[in-house]
Amino acid sequence: MASTERDMAPDSGEVAIRVRDLSVAFGDKTVLDHLDLDVMRGEVLGVIGASGSGKSVLARTILGLVPKRSGVIELFGRNIDDLRENERRLLEQRCGVMFQQGALFSSLTIAENIQLPMRELLHLSPSLLAEMAILKLDLVGLPPDAAEKYPAELSGGMTKRAALARALALDPEVLFLDEPTSGLDPIAADAFDQLLLTLKASLNLTVMMITHDLSSLHTTCDRVAAIAHGKVIALGSLQDLLKHKDPWLRQYFAGERGRTIFADEITA
Incomplete structure (x- = not known):
């Protein structure tokens, strides 16, 4: 229910x-x-x-x-x-978007994927970008050590959550x-x-x-x-x-x- x-x-x-x-x-x-x-x-x-x-x-x-x-x-x-x-x-x-299959960039770490919208649109220091990525990971129930992993290293469920974290990067x-x-x-x-x-x-x-x-x-x-x-x-x-x-x-x-x-x- x-x-x-x-x-x-x-x-x-x-x-x-x-x-x-x-x-x-x-x-x-x-x-x-x-x-x-x-x-x-x-x-x-x-x-x-x-x-x-x-x-x-x-x-x-x-x-x-x-x-x-x-x-x-x-x-x-x-x-x-x-x-x-x-x-x-x-x-x-x-507006935030989570595309089908996640659409994470395979050459970027999970933290870098999440930070990408912030880098393009906000003026944040590297330390603040790192902190924000961890906060978004926590928001979707992923552990901090997921930040330095690449998409290929995640399970399907973790990939979906990482993609959701990126969609929430700008607090839509x-x-x-x-x-x-x-x-x-x-x-x-x-x-x-x-x-x-x-x-x-x-x-x-x-x-x-x-x-x-x-x-x-x-x-x-x-x-x-x-x-x-x-x-x-x-x-x-x-x-x-x-x-x-x-x-x-x-x-x-x-x-x-x-x-x-x-x-x-x-x-x-």
Whole structure:
């Protein structure tokens, strides 16, 4: 069952990310087709969809890593198209990103990976950078001696935590997670979910999490958005989505694992 932190309501209905009429295409292939979505401040929003449905493209477009064809994206109430370059950079610093598989630089130590955003954007002494790296490691439950290791020397679960530490390097308000528990065994995945809930509560984070992990959806998410055909086809609580009539959604939750995980919601 979900923890106490999971039951906390999002903060006051304030929108952290607003997406309206968003279209993204690669050549002749339309990936997002006039999509609308709000991410509320203080919530964990899970984003689900079939492979290739545009989940990661949506997150990358919000972050400015993929160009949009049309539409409006607002972060913290500000249209990113209306911002000057320096204003946009400051706004982007309020967001942290954990990419799929961690995306740590293999030639850098874990400490150097965590320090990289700080070196680029902050003016900190070497001693303070070292101290900050240790603090971030402690925040995600990694020991200090992980700082001098290289990514190849870490287990899968430790790699995910190190990537999360880097995502938290600049103390973001919004955290983007792309398949954070993929490749982890059930014990490590459950530990990561509980860590996310603890960090959300203690740091007052807003989280947009792309995932295929049904257990993570059940444990961590306040709401879930389902993407298909380039649009959000369903948005709401797990109970809302479990009752939805869309054939893909019904199939998504109908497997044996889904019936086991969502037994309480299905019978509610």
